[in-house]
Amino acid sequence: MAARIMIAFAARRCLSALPTLLIVITLAFFMMRLAPGGPFDQERALPPEIERNVLAAYNLDQPLWRQYLDYLADLTRGDFGPSFKYRDFTVAELIANGFPASLQIGGLAMLCAIVFGVGLGTVAALHQNSPLDYTVMTFAMTGIAVPNFVMAPLLTLLFGVYLSLLPVAGWGDGAWANKLLPVIALALPQVAYIARLTRGSMIEVLNSNYIRTARAKGLREGLVVTRHAVKGALLPVVSYLGPATAAVATGSVVIETIFDIPGTGRYFVEGALNRDYPLVMGVVVFYAAMIIALNLAVDLLYGLMDPKLRRP
Amino acid sequence: MDELLSVADLETRFRTPEGEVAAVAGVSFAIDPGESLGVVGESGSGKSQVFLSIMGLLAKNGRCSGQVRFRGEDILGLPAARLNALRGSRMSMIFQDPMTSLNPYLTVSRQLTEVVVEHLGLSRDQARARALEALERVGLPDPAARIDLYPHAFSGGMRQRVMIAMAILCQPELLIADEPTTALDVTIQAQILDLMRVLKRESNTATVIITHDLGVVAGLCDQVMVMYAGRLVETGSVREIFYQPRHPYTRGLLRAMPRLDDIQDGLLDTIPGQPPNLQALPPGCAYQERCPQVYPRCRSERPELRILGPRRGVACHLELGP
Numbered sequence: 001m002a003a004r005i006m007i008a009f010a011a012r013r014c015l016s017a018l019p020t021l022l023i024v025i026t027l028a029f030f031m032m033r034l035a036p037g038g039p040f041d042q043e044r045a046l047p048p049e050i051e052r053n054v055l056a057a058y059n060l061d062q063p064l065w066r067q068y069l070d071y072l073a074d075l076t077r078g079d080f081g082p083s084f085k086y087r088d089f090t091v092a093e094l095i096a097n098g099f100p101a102s103l104q105i106g107g108l109a110m111l112c113a114i115v116f117g118v119g120l121g122t123v124a125a126l127h128q129n130s131p132l133d134y135t136v137m138t139f140a141m142t143g144i145a146v147p148n149f150v151m152a153p154l155l156t157l158l159f160g161v162y163l164s165l166l167p168v169a170g171w172g173d174g175a176w177a178n179k180l181l182p183v184i185a186l187a188l189p190q191v192a193y194i195a196r197l198t199r200g201s202m203i204e205v206l207n208s209n210y211i212r213t214a215r216a217k218g219l220r221e222g223l224v225v226t227r228h229a230v231k232g233a234l235l236p237v238v239s240y241l242g243p244a245t246a247a248v249a250t251g252s253v254v255i256e257t258i259f260d261i262p263g264t265g266r267y268f269v270e271g272a273l274n275r276d277y278p279l280v281m282g283v284v285v286f287y288a289a290m291i292i293a294l295n296l297a298v299d300l301l302y303g304l305m306d307p308k309l310r311r312p
Numbered sequence: 313m314d315e316l317l318s319v320a321d322l323e324t325r326f327r328t329p330e331g332e333v334a335a336v337a338g339v340s341f342a343i344d345p346g347e348s349l350g351v352v353g354e355s356g357s358g359k360s361q362v363f364l365s366i367m368g369l370l371a372k373n374g375r376c377s378g379q380v381r382f383r384g385e386d387i388l389g390l391p392a393a394r395l396n397a398l399r400g401s402r403m404s405m406i407f408q409d410p411m412t413s414l415n416p417y418l419t420v421s422r423q424l425t426e427v428v429v430e431h432l433g434l435s436r437d438q439a440r441a442r443a444l445e446a447l448e449r450v451g452l453p454d455p456a457a458r459i460d461l462y463p464h465a466f467s468g469g470m471r472q473r474v475m476i477a478m479a480i481l482c483q484p485e486l487l488i489a490d491e492p493t494t495a496l497d498v499t500i501q502a503q504i505l506d507l508m509r510v511l512k513r514e515s516n517t518a519t520v521i522i523t524h525d526l527g528v529v530a531g532l533c534d535q536v537m538v539m540y541a542g543r544l545v546e547t548g549s550v551r552e553i554f555y556q557p558r559h560p561y562t563r564g565l566l567r568a569m570p571r572l573d574d575i576q577d578g579l580l581d582t583i584p585g586q587p588p589n590l591q592a593l594p595p596g597c598a599y600q601e602r603c604p605q606v607y608p609r610c611r612s613e614r615p616e617l618r619i620l621g622p623r624r625g626v627a628c629h630l631e632l633g634p
Contacts (some may be wrong), residue, residue, distance in 0.1 A: 086496060128372075147495075207371075208411055209407060209412040209413045210412060210414055210415040212413070213322070213407060213413045213414065213415070213475075213478075214415065215399070216397065216399055216404065216405045216407075217400035217404070217426070217427050217478065218370055218395070218396040218398065218399035218400030218401060218424065218427075218430065218431060219396070219430055220393070221392060221393075223430075225427075227418070227426070228415050228418070228431055231417040231418075232415075232416070232417055242330050268601060274596060280510070305417075306417075307416065307417060307462035307464060309418070
């Protein structure tokens, strides 16, 4: 019974995601075209007849609304089109090419964010207003305040250049040493935010009546926290996981470029600079769909955790 | 018989941004095994804080001093790890608000069984059988079908029954009920009070009922303590408190009780004014501003609790003259 409600809910959410996707595609499409320049502009202008031929080859000579509708039609067939810059590859191939690296960096960053964020937040809450609490919260404030494009070069400078412990950039075929700094730079703001969130909700839960009941029952403090407090305290964190994945996805665009990681995010930046319209659009659509799907997964997880939403 | 619980000179203070407040001061009393004590007072009189102090459940900014002996062992201010051997097994507590006092994220069965698993070391199956038995005892309809549900599937009265079942699982020697019926409908209140009465008759558990409802006390208790502004103002047997009240506050409370046989003018007596601010208590008696029989002496000298008998005391200058 509950499972059927879940499936119905998921189906409804998938349907309602379509208009969202359409809006994202439309905005991205026209913003991209508003940017000055085009995919085939070079230092020296092409002879007019050659330029005409090139534009015609990619249907760029059509009116904009026509191109937009064509693009939508292609998308419904699952065709992201060819890349203008990497002429031998389709956009789908480039995304498939870059995604494993992006997924590893992003997934590890999310994992760090959850593990360290929840851990630090809980420790701070259990030692509320102690020096330990203030240390964690100062760290968290710094993590939130310093943007990742500042944090990443600072980390590189410290660990890569001064201490020479880790490579300053590059992928190194996915070696651990190469992943460490990008993952830290990407995770740090999320660790900080989740730590603050966890601390706040944990303090609230620890002061609630049902925790007093658990203590009155003579349960060990460890059990009071792990069995009675954690579940309620984590609900706000779970609802933040959707926005967190979005933040990590956008952050990865910057981080992959800084650390020269061959991921989807770097293709996006290069695509934007080269006015490689189909590549940029492809990455936008792909990320938008992924974030929508992850938000749906988070909502389902929330439903599993809160017994009130599970009512048959 | 030996005293089960004896409290001497208990004082509970809270640090607040506006300074320290003594929520409880100079409270002494004792409870015999199997005895039933009613603690009466209005909101903020410190009646709950006395027992939260004893249970080691004060809010973080609370500190208490004095002496509390449970079966002769000094337990006040023991670290939680040592108190846990007593809490939930030999002394347990029921709280005012059953809607928020159960954990919404755990099944009722989990919340009940963990008590006996922790204290008596029973296996999961034994614990479950014991929990079902307790739910049966507190009159929860169809416990086998309900035990695996979450609290939100229960009504307020059913949740309070679950709370009571949880408190009696280990057959405690002392059961403290902090306003167990305040948050419930009148008909459910009567059912819960009946249940408390049955449990009291069937076991040798000493009970403390904290309440502002003198009617509850009359039906359930042997002894009564009346508290005002953190102090005891009168103690005595139910009979003495109801028929020979000696403190003007106790008399005021009794007059303020609605009575079915009072058909004179249909107006309910009230005690004028409000309880004093604990942070700015006047010198002398805390009740002076509301007392109809105040003496000049009451404004300068705080009346100590005068012992009038083995379980009888009053803190008032009235009978001593101005």
